[in-house]
Amino acid sequence: MLELRVIPVRGMGDIKPGDALVDKMLGALRRQRVRLIAGDILVVTHKIVSKAAGRVVPLEQVKASRRARRWAAQHGLRAQVVELALSESRRVVRQGRGVLITETRHGFVCANSGVDLSNVDGGKSAALLPLDPDRAAAKLHRAIKRKLGLFIPIIISDSFGRPWRRGLTEVAIGVTGMRALKDFRGKRDPYGYRLKGTLEAVADELACAAGLMSEKLLGAPVCVVRGYSYQRGRGRARDLIRPRSEDLFR
Amino acid sequence: MLELRVIPVRGMGDIKPGDALVDKMLGALRRQRVRLIAGDILVVTHKIVSKAAGRVVPLEQVKASRRARRWAAQHGLRAQVVELALSESRRVVRQGRGVLITETRHGFVCANSGVDLSNVDGGKSAALLPLDPDRAAAKLHRAIKRKLGLFIPIIISDSFGRPWRRGLTEVAIGVTGMRALKDFRGKRDPYGYRLKGTLEAVADELACAAGLMSEKLLGAPVCVVRGYSYQRGRGRARDLIRPRSEDLFR
Numbered sequence: 001m002l003e004l005r006v007i008p009v010r011g012m013g014d015i016k017p018g019d020a021l022v023d024k025m026l027g028a029l030r031r032q033r034v035r036l037i038a039g040d041i042l043v044v045t046h047k048i049v050s051k052a053a054g055r056v057v058p059l060e061q062v063k064a065s066r067r068a069r070r071w072a073a074q075h076g077l078r079a080q081v082v083e084l085a086l087s088e089s090r091r092v093v094r095q096g097r098g099v100l101i102t103e104t105r106h107g108f109v110c111a112n113s114g115v116d117l118s119n120v121d122g123g124k125s126a127a128l129l130p131l132d133p134d135r136a137a138a139k140l141h142r143a144i145k146r147k148l149g150l151f152i153p154i155i156i157s158d159s160f161g162r163p164w165r166r167g168l169t170e171v172a173i174g175v176t177g178m179r180a181l182k183d184f185r186g187k188r189d190p191y192g193y194r195l196k197g198t199l200e201a202v203a204d205e206l207a208c209a210a211g212l213m214s215e216k217l218l219g220a221p222v223c224v225v226r227g228y229s230y231q232r233g234r235g236r237a238r239d240l241i242r243p244r245s246e247d248l249f250r
Numbered sequence: 251m252l253e254l255r256v257i258p259v260r261g262m263g264d265i266k267p268g269d270a271l272v273d274k275m276l277g278a279l280r281r282q283r284v285r286l287i288a289g290d291i292l293v294v295t296h297k298i299v300s301k302a303a304g305r306v307v308p309l310e311q312v313k314a315s316r317r318a319r320r321w322a323a324q325h326g327l328r329a330q331v332v333e334l335a336l337s338e339s340r341r342v343v344r345q346g347r348g349v350l351i352t353e354t355r356h357g358f359v360c361a362n363s364g365v366d367l368s369n370v371d372g373g374k375s376a377a378l379l380p381l382d383p384d385r386a387a388a389k390l391h392r393a394i395k396r397k398l399g400l401f402i403p404i405i406i407s408d409s410f411g412r413p414w415r416r417g418l419t420e421v422a423i424g425v426t427g428m429r430a431l432k433d434f435r436g437k438r439d440p441y442g443y444r445l446k447g448t449l450e451a452v453a454d455e456l457a458c459a460a461g462l463m464s465e466k467l468l469g470a471p472v473c474v475v476r477g478y479s480y481q482r483g484r485g486r487a488r489d490l491i492r493p494r495s496e497d498l499f500r
Binding site: 002003004005006007008094096097099101108109111117118119120121122123159162163164165166167168169170171180181189190191192193194195197198199200201202204205206208209211212213219228239240241242246247248249 | 252253254255256257258344346347349351358359361367368369370371372373409412413414415416417418419420421430431439440441442443444445447448449450451452454455456458459461462463469478489490491492496497498499
C-alpha cells in the first residue's frame with residue numbers, strides 16, 4: 001500500500017567538531033537495522049551539521065556590544081546570545097517584546113538568526129546555523145552516494161516561528177537532490193480547474209513530518225522519510241526564500 | 251519499530267452539501283482495507299468539510315462591490331472571488347501585487363480569506379472555509395466514536411502561504427482530541443539545558459505530513475496518521491492563532 005513512513009534514527013551519540021557525520025549516520029542506521037533504499041530522503045536537524053562543522057561558540061568567548069547588552073538587559077536575555085544573533089544577521093526585521101527577528105546572511109527570516117543553546121552543551125555554548133546549508137546537504141548526499149551507491153536527497157532542518165501562528169514548525173534550510181517546491185501551476189484539478197498559485201513547499205512539509213519524530217528531548221536528529229514521490233532535480237533551500245520583490249512583509 | 255505512517259484515503263467520491271462526511275470516510279477506509287486503530291489521527295482537508303456543510307458559493311450569485319471590482323480589474327482577478335474574500339474577512343492585513351492577505355472571522359491570516367476555486371466544480375463556484383472548523387472537527391470525532399467506539403483526534407487542514415518563504419504548506423484550521431501545541435518549555439534537553447521558547451505546532455506539522463500524501467490532483471482528501479504519540483487533551487486550532495499582544499506582524 002502506498003504510504004509515507006518516517007523512521008527516526010537514534011543512537012548517533014554526541015557530535016563533535018570534525019566528526020564525519022555521514023559515518024555516524026550510517027553507523028546508527030546499521031545498528032538500528034534500517035537499510036536505505038532508492039526513493040528514501042534523509043532529514044537531518046541542522047544542529048548536528050553545525051556541531052560537526054564546528055559552528056559552536058562558547059558564550060564566554062563572545063564580547064557583547066553595547067547594543068546587545070542593552071537589549072539583553074531590557075528583556076532578561078543573555079547579551080552574548082544577542083550579540084551572536086546580531087552578528088549572524090544582515091538586518092533586523094523586527095525587534096519587540098524581547099523577540100529579535102532577523103534576516104540571516106543566507107536570507108532566512110527567523111528569531112535570533114537561528115542562534116540556539118538547546119542540545120549543545122547545557123547552555124555554555126551556542127550553535128550557529130551552518131554557513132551554507134545547501135552545500136552541507138550536497139556534501140552529505142555525495143558521501144552517501146560514494147559509500148552506498150544510492151541517490152538520497154538530503155534536507156537539513158531547523159525550527160522556525162511564524163507570524164500570526166503560535167508554535168515552531170520545522171523548515172528546510174538546506175536541500176539537495178530534489179526540488180524544494182512542487183509546482184502545480186497550470187495543472188488541472190479533477191474538476192478541470194486550472195490551478196494558479198499552487199506552489200507547494202514540499203521540503204518544508206518533509207521537514208515537518210520528520211520534526212514529529214525527531215523528538216527534541218530524545219535525540220533522534222535524523223529521520224528517514226520513505227514513500228514520498230519527490231521530484232528529482234536541482235533543488236536548494238534558497239529556492240524557498242521569497243524574493244524581496246514578491247514579499248509584502250519586509 | 252517506532253515510526254510514523256501516513257496513509258492516504260482515496261475513493262471518497264464527490265462530496266455534496268448535506269453528505270454525511272463520516273460515512274463517506276469510513277466507507278472509503280473499508281474499501282481500502284484500512285482499519286482505524288487507537289492512536290490514529292485523521293487529517294481531513296477542509297474542502298470536503300466545506301462542501302458537506304454547503305459552504306460553496308456559485309460565483310454568478312455573488313454581487314461584487316465597487317471596491318472588489320476595482321481591485322480585481324487592476325490585477326486580472328475575478329471580482330466575485332475578491333468580493334467573497336473581503337466579505338469573509340474581518341480585516342485586510344496586506345494588499346499588494348495582486349495578493350490580498352486578510353484576517354478571517356476565525357482569526358486566521360491567509361490569502362483571500364481561504365476562498366478557493368480549486369477542487370470544487372471547475373471554477374464556477376468557490377469554497378469558503380468552514381464557519382467553525384474546530385466544531386466541525388469535534389463533530390467528526392464524536393461520530394467516529396459513536397460508530398467505531400474509537401477515540402480518533404481530527405485535524406482539518408488548509409494550505410496557507412507564509413511571509414518570507416515561497417510555497418504553500420498545510421496548516422491546521424480545526425483540531426479536536428489532541429493538543430495543537432506540544433509544550434517543551436521548562437523541560438531539559440539531554441545536556442541539561444532548560445528549554446525556554448519551545449512550543450511546537452504539532453497540529454500544523456501533522457497537517458504537513460498529510461499534505462505530502464493528499465495529492466491535490468489525485469483526490470486523497472483524508473489521511474490516516476499512525477504512530478504519532480500525541481498529547482490527548484482539549485486542543486483547538488484556535489490555540490494556534492497568535493494573540494494580538496504577542497504578534498509583531500499585525
